[in-house]
Amino acid sequence: MGRWARQFVLGVAVALLVLSRTTGRATGQEAPPAESTPAAAPAAEPKPTISEDQLPMIGDMAVPDAKALLTGPLRDWVVLITDKVLVVESIVPRPDTLAKRVLEIEAKQKSKQGLTGDDLEKVKQEYDDLQYLYFTVPEQSAAPEVRIPLKNIRQIIHHEDLMLKRMQLLVEEGNIDLALEFLNWMLDKVPTWPGLSEQTNALLMADAKLRIAAGRLEDALVPLQEIHSRQSDYVGVTEAVGNVLQTMSLAAAEQEDYPQAHHHLERLRALYPNHPQVTSISSGLEQRAAEMLTRAEEAYKAERYDEAPGYAEQAAVIWPKLKNLKERHKPIVERFQRLHVGVVRLTGEPTAFPVPIDAELREERLHRTPLFSLDRMVNGTAQYRTRYFSEWEPYDLGRRIRFELRSSRQPWESQPQLEAPQVVALLQAKIDPASDQFDDRLADSIRTIELKSPREFVVSFQRVPARIEALFASIYPAAPTDPMTEGTGFRLALHEADQVIFRRARPEPPKLPQYHVAEVVEHKYQNYDRAVQALLRGEVSLIPNLPDWYIRRLQADDDAKKEFDILKYSLPHTHVILFHPDSPAGKSRDLRRALAYAIDRDTLLKDTVLRDPTSAHGRLIESPFPSFSYGNSLQARKVQFDLSAAIAMAVAGGQQLGGTALPTLRMVVPPSQVERAAAEELVRSWKRIGITVEIVPDDAGPQTKYDLLYQSGTFPEPVVDWWPLVTQSSRPNLSDLFTKPDWLRQQMVDLDRTADWTLATRQCQELHRRLSVEAAYLPLFEVDGYLVIRKNTRGVPQEPLHAYDQLDRWYLEAMLPTP
Template sequence: MILSPVFSDLLATCFYRTRLVALALGVLAAVAHAAETPLYERQPSDLVVLNAASDSARLEVLPLPNRTPGAAAPRSGELIARLIDAPGEEIAIPASSIERVELFEERLLSAAKANAAKGDFNAAYDYFARLDRDYRDYTGFKEAFSKALYDEARARFAAGEYDHALALLQSLKEFSPRAEGLVKAVEVIGDAILNARWDAEDYLGVRRTADAIETQFVGMRLTLGERWLGRIAEGAQRQREKAEKLAAAGKIREALRVASGAVALDPNSPETSKLLQRLSSAEGTLWVGVWETAAPDSTPGLDTPAARRASRLVGGRLATLEAYLPAGGEYATTAGQLDVDDGRKQLSIRFTNPSSGGAYELARLLLEPSHSASDPLSLLRERAASVSVVGTDQLQIDLKTPYPQPLALAAASLPPHAANIAPGAWRRVRLPEGSEASVRYERLSGGGGFRAIEEFVYSDLDEAMAALRAQQIHVLTGVPPWKLSEAKATPGVRLAELRLPTLHCLLLHPTTPLRERREVRRAVVYGIAREVTLKKVVLGGEELEGFAVLSTAAPRGKSLGDPLRYAYNESIEPRPYEPRLAALLLTAARAADAAAEDASMAPVPTAITLAHPPTPIARAACEAIRDQLGAVGLEVTLTEASEGELAAGRVDYDLRYAEITVAEPLVDVWRLFGPGGLAGECSPPMRDGLEKVVTARTGKAAVEALRDLHRIAYADLPLIPLWQTVESIAHQANLSGIGREPVDLYQTVDGWRVTAGGSR
């Protein structure tokens, strides 16, 4: 049978269409799967859309050779292509079956435009990003991207998101500096931002915004800077005048807040600098921001940072650490003069005021029966062979054996009733009526730039930082790591670090069941992601020296060359984060409880209470610890407690987050791990290890004993070691004399002065 040419062509076309439909149906599953992956994440592929006669099938094919839009589809003949799902097979698609061909870059641009048109700019930018990476020169890309940036900036502006809108215009300027309407848009949005901040009296924001616009849009013919320059100068002058009126009315701190607005507006003004200097020292009062204050008559301890800070002012400590020297710590006392004989076996204290009876009173205290290691004088009593008063003003203490650091034994706190044996140069006084401060100290003796110190307690970190920026406080102590960049970038603010690292640990309550269950304490250690918490939560992603996870409560120092790290055994690695092991230990312990006939041992709790101080680091860390322990089967309830509440026994807890200062490990390990010390009753191996430390006659023997004690503490887990941090303080730049690394906050306070300049 012979077919006519026309009929033959028709039959061939029908056959081909049938095959194309079959091919299309065959790739539907692949196309559906590909549809789950956004186009901008897929490998390049063009789209051939067939006409209605071929069921409008859509064929994903490998990129076609002709990349000209509109010309990729042939007008006659066939289109030779390879399906993306079957690249090894070449197919021929009749031109008469093709409705259109969409190139990959054309599809990306269409999707970007469609998303931008409906206001989904985040989705649009994903497509624009792929175009920018692979098809930057594609026709229409630059225009479409510029329009999207401009349209979103307008939308953000209409929604009141001025900062976001301005950032988009900066991106537009970088991408297309001559985009139509850009100059006008910057002027309108810049004015809106500046007016809003001016009305809110955010003068620092006004200045920063004006400077940022000048920097980010350099080269554009803007009138914004010229218009606002005069307004800023006038505003600074008005703020200075307002501050002067407040100061004349005796409202010094309020005057400082207003004057800080003048600084923000005109940071290089000599008039403002002089005003600030005068206001900052007008009352002779130093204003310090803290997270908590010491309780009245509190005894300084390793775990009471507020009390230790206050003791530098009011005294009550036989000796204070002043510096670290190659031969050991340097100590001083307000009571008089400290001396050690050449054999390091005799310690003497010569009192400045013989009539005070300090020598006799201290002798009486040292001759009392020895108490628990929680008594700061316990170790000095234990090592003393004899105590005698020479004349009326000198106390002589003969030690049982030569001691590597006799002066360190004297770095002990006195009970409140005997604090006047070593009085400080300051006293705690009643606050003036109407004062916003929490505590006030006034100078009794000596000289300095300030005659009073007032501490202001902050519970909100942002509020404290705002007070620092407004110069309502001279100093903010305990600035958390994640705020250091902000503080460093604040005009007129400087940073300093304390010399002594802070050790963060979880201490056990004397009656908690955890004391009897070492396997549960190990579960707690394994259940806390200490490395991650330190890096992500405490450090906030910053990389800072001196921060490290601990395997026991001993300082690692601020660097490898720090002499303070002599008690830390680097060969003992901190236990890793093992949540499965933690859950397994808890499950096994509870199973053992259920099977045990003897109920004398306290059962493993399913829930515990974790107390913590009101500091930013402790709050953030304890929230993370609560979530981590909850995930392994130990429910945690958080409670915030001050030093005073803890000392008075008014807080019930199982664990408490403690920020410990170990200034001289040789003596402080006794106060930490000794019988009745911070860690509680110690095991026989711990007692033996401590005995080797306190009876060591040489520095070398002491170091070896301390590193052995590290192993014992690691195994016993009388407390849960977390990490070491370095405390930062932020202060006004015109406050001089703090030094780069004071041992503690008030060590150099007698030399602090408000100076001219330095406010920038």
């Protein structure tokens, strides 16, 4: 039997004994009120069964353990004037039972005044009765009720008081969790118990100290702030909060995470504006910022313009409230402008995707400018621009075109300046079968190339192309031998694990009235949440391709809209599955149909890609081209979701492939979050109909074999874009069509040969119709993409074609971080 149980039994025994004795005394001192009945012998009082001697002393009593207190019945301790303790069931009223009883007695005493006769007797009786407290002794089956005269009771220690005591002991032991259980119990049951508040503060402080000791400073702030909100002058809380926030602030500053340092500083200031640490930290940061800015100015004066902005930006981040910061900061950062971009993947990271995509595509667009570039879409037709030519004039019914190269370029233009011999050599390499640059289609179109002058050349066509610009849009000038003078976009200047820097190859000359973006710094973040956070904190100014749910959130945020432009790309991103010609899927139309039938594209779009039941920014498509493209045929076969048909076609596909079980298919997917998620859903859908598809891991490399390609990109020009979609080859070589049906090969060739635009459009649509029936590709959906960019960036096209569209003409207005 446990110690507590023994004491309990003893206590009971004592209680009974005491009761019997006090009852006797009470009989002697306070006779019960006389009744009208003849005096009869007083009723015999029950014999006391508890002896006081059996009760334990208060000094011997230990605070019950946590389990007993929390889960056991409520028990109060009645401490007698002899320091003996009687343990009883919980007493009411509580707390301050004795005090309340005294008040009752006094009130009763007063109420006797003016009373006579029976009323007085009644009140007297009540008064006498109030001199006792009645208790129930637990586990005393015979006569559990006892009464003890008030004067014999020194104090009553309630169950809650014991709990507080136990809490204190637990806190002293450092058992915060259990102490919190006590706290929660008491807050739930008796939130206003005397002493609870103090004990709570003590508990919180102890908790905070433990957390501080464990190095969990941020966590320690939780209890400390709780204490502060309850009692801001609680002993030790000011010092503790100050120490914690100072430590955190300085630690952040040491790691050069100055926004974080400021954050902690502001927290401290909010809690204790006059805390000495506030001043200390502030001046430390200010000094550091001043030093940094001085370095920036020194570099600027020494014309080390690429170095200076880094220091100036750093100074602004360290202490945005530095005196005269704006005036000193502006010229430095506007002289050599750095655009900070938030991404989740950097160029060069492993990918199994065979063509440039995502980060690699961004790099390519920064680095190279083709002879003609897509400018905008007008009624579904692509319009082009060129950085190289001032004129390209057709004559002789389009059979000859005279090209005139620009003789100069703007200082901010980053493309190389070409001369006619260079372009002629480039084109000749393209039409020379012995060259590795050979372009079959171009060679078939061009008859001769004549150099007329250093700025002019004439191309004669044996076949007039429908769109010469579309044909030349895939031609890039060769890399110059001297990028510094000749320029070639933005070249890779630094590649680290968490950032990549692209720098303008040909710097802008000095003494210009307006400079432009000179450097693009891509910062890698773990995920889009962190990237958006960085955007809002001012670490980056642009995020290229946020998933749609982030975009919608930003669009719904008025504050965000004040600070950022959310620009819709002029071309939506098309998601389409292509089939490798050599794979089983490439060879079996029935298998391709099965794969198409198995996908619920609508659900995939709404639930996975957009996370938007209204799919405001996405649409289902039936071709690889934008829904507004001229190349779409209304008679194309629509992809339907039909599981029964999918199963039927899967069986048919298996038979078509020789009756053997379908092999596991490999799919390469772009290394982007949305596409990956969609691809995983596709895999699950196909699994349901018995087709196993696995996603090729990124470290397999771009040369890996695959059966399916999850392509996501823009395809603005069906006249030229059909070719890579059908052959999955970047060059339009006729040999890639040898494995295709004759009619398809002939249609593709005819399309290349057509000079008439109307006819070309019809041919594109006819191709679409036939290829849709062939299930030559699996169209999924198109998604509107958005560029989120800070408003201080100027010169950005209102409907950009991609994240860095015409980047070399953008310029940044100096902006300081929000203090």
